[in-house]
Amino acid sequence: MMAITTLGQFIIEKQADFPYAKGELSRLLRDIGIAAKLVNREVNKAGLADILGQQGDTNIQGEVQQKLDVYADMQFINALKVGGECCYVASEEHEEGVDLSMNTVSEKAKYIVCIDPLDGSSNIDSNVSIGTIFSIYRRLYTDRPIQQEEILQVGRKQVAAGYIIYGSSTMLVYTTGCGVNGFTLDPSIGEFCLSHPEMKIAPTGSLYSINEGNYSKFPQAVKQYIKYCQEIDPATNRPYTSRYIGSMVADIHRNLIKGGIFIYPETSNHPNGKLRLMYECNPMAFIVEQAGGKASTGNNAILDIQPRLLHQRVPIVIGSRQMVEEVERLYLNFP
Numbered sequence: 001m002m003a004i005t006t007l008g009q010f011i012i013e014k015q016a017d018f019p020y021a022k023g024e025l026s027r028l029l030r031d032i033g034i035a036a037k038l039v040n041r042e043v044n045k046a047g048l049a050d051i052l053g054q055q056g057d058t059n060i061q062g063e064v065q066q067k068l069d070v071y072a073d074m075q076f077i078n079a080l081k082v083g084g085e086c087c088y089v090a091s092e093e094h095e096e097g098v099d100l101s102m103n104t105v106s107e108k109a110k111y112i113v114c115i116d117p118l119d120g121s122s123n124i125d126s127n128v129s130i131g132t133i134f135s136i137y138r139r140l141y142t143d144r145p146i147q148q149e150e151i152l153q154v155g156r157k158q159v160a161a162g163y164i165i166y167g168s169s170t171m172l173v174y175t176t177g178c179g180v181n182g183f184t185l186d187p188s189i190g191e192f193c194l195s196h197p198e199m200k201i202a203p204t205g206s207l208y209s210i211n212e213g214n215y216s217k218f219p220q221a222v223k224q225y226i227k228y229c230q231e232i233d234p235a236t237n238r239p240y241t242s243r244y245i246g247s248m249v250a251d252i253h254r255n256l257i258k259g260g261i262f263i264y265p266e267t268s269n270h271p272n273g274k275l276r277l278m279y280e281c282n283p284m285a286f287i288v289e290q291a292g293g294k295a296s297t298g299n300n301a302i303l304d305i306q307p308r309l310l311h312q313r314v315p316i317v318i319g320s321r322q323m324v325e326e327v328e329r330l331y332l333n334f335p
C-alpha cells in the first residue's frame with residue numbers, strides 16, 4: 001500500500017526545510033485547511049437548502065441558516081481569529097478589513113490574510129464548482145497599529161497563496177514560493193492527502209477560457225486573440241477548445257492541469273475588468289507563476305501591480321506561459 005501524506009504532515013515536513021521557521025506560517029495554513037473542511041461539509045449539502053431551510057430560517061438545532069458565502073466567510077475569519085497567527089483579514093465579504101490585532105491571541109501575529117471565502121457563488125444553485133482563494137503577507141511593523149502599506153503590498157511579496165476547489169472532489173492547492181502542491185480531501189478519513197505533488201502547467205495548451213458573451217465590449221487585442229484561438233492550424237493544435245465554467249478557481253485549476261489560458265479582460269463598460277487584485281488575481285498569479293505559467297494584465301505582470309485599494313479590480317490573462325505571451329504581443333500591437 002502506498003503511504004499517504006496528509007496536508008498536516010506535509011506542512012510540518014516542509015517547515016523542517018527552514019531551520020529558523022517558528023511554525024507560525026505552518027499553523028496558519030493548518031487553520032485555513034481546517035476551515036476549508038467545515039466549508040466543504042456545508043457546500044456539499046447546499047442542494048438540501050430547501051429541505052434544511054433557507055437563509056434566515058431557523059433549523060432544527062435552533063441555528064439561523066446562512067447563505068453559503070456568509071457561512072464560509074465566518075468560518076475562515078473565525079479559524080484565523082482563534083488560530084492566533086493572523087493579525088488582519090481582508091475579505092471579499094467586508095468593505096473594510098477585519099483587524100484582529102486587538103485580540104490578545106493575535107497581538108503578536110505576523111501575518112495578513114486576504115481571502116475570497118467563496119468565489120463563483122453564483123454557481124452554487126446549479127451545483128457547479130466553486131472555490132476559496134487566499135493570499136498571505138508578512139506584517140512589516142510590529143511596533144504600531146497595522147498600516148495601510150502593510151495591507152496593500154505588491155503581489156510579489158506574498159509569502160503563501162492557495163485555493164480550495166469544491167468540485168467533484170475537493171482539493172486544496174497552495175504555494176509558499178517553492179513550487180505548488182495539491183491535496184485532495186479524502187472524505188472517509190477527513191484529511192487532505194497529497195495527490196498532486198509539484199504541479200506544473202504546460203508551456204502551451206489548447207484550452208481557452210473567456211466569457212465570449214462580452215465579445216463586443218472586449219479590447220481589440222482580445223478580439224484578435226479569440227480569432228487566433230479559432231483559426232485552423234494543425235501545427236499549433238488550433239482551433240483551441242473553449243471551456244468556461246464561470247468560477248475562476250475551477251477554470252484556472254482545469255487549465256493548470258491540462259494547459260490553457262484564462263482571460264477576464266477590461267471591457268468598454270468595466271475598464272478594470274471584474275476580478276479583484278488582492279484576493280483573486282494575486283494569489284492565482286502567484287500559484288500559476290510557481291507552476292511555471294504566467295499572469296498578466298495584458299500589459300504588465302499582475303504580481304508587480306502596486307495595489308491602491310482593497311477591492312481593486314484588474315484585467316487578467318493567466319495560464320500557460322506561451323499562450324499568455326501571445327496575448328501580450330497582441331496588446332503591444334493593438335494598444
Ligand code: AHM
Pocket residue numbers: 092116118119120121122211246247248249264274
Ligand atoms: P464573485 O466573486 O462574485 O463570485 O465573481 C467572481 C467570478 C469568478 O469566479 C469568475 O471567473 C467570474 O466571476 C465570472 O464572471 P462572468 O459571469 O462575468 O463571466
Ligand code: MG
Pocket residue numbers: 092116118119120280
Ligand atoms: Mg470572488
